Amino acid sequence: MPNEIWAALVGVGGALIGVWYGAKLTKKAAIELVVQQEKGRFLSSFSDTLLRLSRPVEEQGIGEANSVLQEHYSKHLAAYLRLRVAVPSTYHNAIEAAWAKYTQDDEYELQEEKEIYRFAYVLNGKNDEEMQTLAIKHINALIGAIHET
Known part of the structure; x- marks a missing residue:
């Protein structure tokens, strides 16, 4: 009889540990999914900018590249802030350094x-x-710096 009780306790304990570990893995996967989605949103916020900058030069005016960057800055900043909130804090320094190098307004x-x-x-x-x-x-x-994080 005592062996059956111990076997039941070990079984229940094993099941609880399995459920706990499964929940931990699921949480980690969910966080990683959110991070990847925000990275995708951040990177896609630059698609219009790159498209406009890739047009032939004769279609643009003098200093058009700067005005395109200024015009799209608010969209890029919003995507940067969402990304910064989503990624784990261990990556914040790398993302901030890449952003500062991009804007160079610090x-x-x-x-x-x-x-x-x-x-x-x-x-x-x-x-x-x-x-x-x-x-x-x-x-x-x-974009390369964000891919590395």
């Missing part, structure tokens, strides 16, 4: 300066084609 203290000089690296190009290339290069670097 050098300025005043909000007005940040808005004016955001994406100033694009203006380092000699012509519109180089400006487009610089903008696309920085977007691709940001």
Whole structure:
């Protein structure tokens, strides 16, 4: 009789441990799914920007690359903030560093300066084609950094 009781207790204990471990794995999978969905939303927020920057140069005006980046900034910022909330805190530093390198507005203290000089690296190009290339290069670097997290 005592052997049956011990066997039942071991069986119940094993079942509880199995259920607990299964719940833990399910939670981890659900968190990973949310992170991947937010990464996808973040990356897809750049599709229109890349499409506009990939147009032939003769269709754009002077400094068009900078204005495209400025125009789409609010959409990119919203996607960045959603991504930052979704990813585990261990990845926050890498994501923040990639974002800061993309916007390059962390050098300025005043909000007005940040808005004016955001994406100033694009203006380092000699012509519109180089400006487009610089903008696309920085977007691709940001996308690559997000893929690595």
